[in-house]
Amino acid sequence: MREIVRRHLGKVVAGAAVAATATAVVVGVNLPGSEAGASGDRQANAAAAKQDAIAKDGVVEAAPEEGAKGIGSDPLTDEEIERAEKASVSGQMRSSGRDVEGDRGPQLLSTNLSEPDPTDAGAAAPRRAEVVYYDYKKDAVITKTVNLESGKVDDTTTAQNVQPPPSQEELAEGARLLIADPLGKGLKKDFKHATGKALTGPQQLQLSGMVFRKETVKRVPSDLTECGKHRCLQVVTKVKNGPWIDTRSLVVDLSTRTVGRLG
Numbered sequence: 001m002r003e004i005v006r007r008h009l010g011k012v013v014a015g016a017a018v019a020a021t022a023t024a025v026v027v028g029v030n031l032p033g034s035e036a037g038a039s040g041d042r043q044a045n046a047a048a049a050k051q052d053a054i055a056k057d058g059v060v061e062a063a064p065e066e067g068a069k070g071i072g073s074d075p076l077t078d079e080e081i082e083r084a085e086k087a088s089v090s091g092q093m094r095s096s097g098r099d100v101e102g103d104r105g106p107q108l109l110s111t112n113l114s115e116p117d118p119t120d121a122g123a124a125a126p127r128r129a130e131v132v133y134y135d136y137k138k139d140a141v142i143t144k145t146v147n148l149e150s151g152k153v154d155d156t157t158t159a160q161n162v163q164p165p166p167s168q169e170e171l172a173e174g175a176r177l178l179i180a181d182p183l184g185k186g187l188k189k190d191f192k193h194a195t196g197k198a199l200t201g202p203q204q205l206q207l208s209g210m211v212f213r214k215e216t217v218k219r220v221p222s223d224l225t226e227c228g229k230h231r232c233l234q235v236v237t238k239v240k241n242g243p244w245i246d247t248r249s250l251v252v253d254l255s256t257r258t259v260g261r262l263g
Contacts, residue, residue, distance in 0.1 A: 069127075069148070073113065076129055080148050081111050084129035087151050088144035098137040100173045100231075100254055106133035106142060109167050114145055128154065132164055139230060139255055163211040166233050171209050174235040174252040175202035181259040183250055187237060190245045206238040212251045223253075223260040230255035 068079045076084070089105065097106035114128035126149040133142045141162045145155040166174075178184040179199055191199035199205075212232040214220045224232065231254040238244045251260045 070113075072127075076111065076113050080127070080129060083151060084111055084131050084146040084148065087146050088131040088133075088153060093142070096137065097133070097135040097142075100134075100136060100170050102136070106135040107167065107169065108132075109134055109141075109164050109170075126150070134164075134170075134231060136231065136255060161229055163213075163228065163231065166209060166211060168207070170231070170233065170254060171207040171235055172202040174209065174233045174254060175205055175207055175237060177252050177254075177257060177259060178235060178237075178247065178250060183259045183261055184247075187245055187247055187250075191239060194239045194242050194245070204240065206240050207235060208238075209233050209235040217262055219263075221260050221262065223258065224251055224262075226255070227251065227253060 068077060070077050070080060085108065094105045097104070099105055099107040109132040111129055111131045114130040116125050117128070126147050129146045129148055131144045131146060133144070134140070135142055138158075138160075140158050140160050141164060143157045143159075144153050146152070147154045178187055179201065188199045191197070191204070197204075210233065212224070212227050212234050214224060214227045214232075220227075233252050233254060234248050234250070235252060236244070237247050249262045251262060252258075253260065
């Protein structure tokens, strides 16, 4: 399986050290950007391009309409993304896999344009999409390569102990588990302090985050030793239009639906 490049959230937070306590720390400054959830944005650059206005001779014009099919290395169009995702899920995969909430079907992580196959004949090479899923029943990453010309799956790979960046759906479920867990008491307290309102669900937060890699810490709590094999996230939370709440000392094991604390 092609190696997936990951960018990690910066660790320095001005004005606040990360404390390994059950209470979250409200941080009144912006954290560095995170790639978390970027893989689930479905060609974010292409979507942004569609929404951008083009200034010409002092007149603002709408961006050109997107076609049904891209050419060469163009980002996937919405139609190509929809077609690739529909073709990538077989009946057996849909019935046997489980998503982050435990429902039938694997969890969609990302859909991106595949790199050209070196065995293809130059300009005549078909465009392919790489659709990546996480099956929570097997704790496995499943990658489907879909030929966008034929609408068929050209290749399927399954790998364990591989952890691509999280999707927004996974971040939302991680936040939901944090809020419901006793270790999320500090998060709820700090949200209440910042907004005057009770924190009841992830929709009240702006979420980012990253996969937790146990090799990055000196001491791994016993309840987090399976991370890497299990799907574990550090969810970074922010009050919408407000401060960050530092919860990076908390780790959510989405495979077991439990929360652990570093330190």
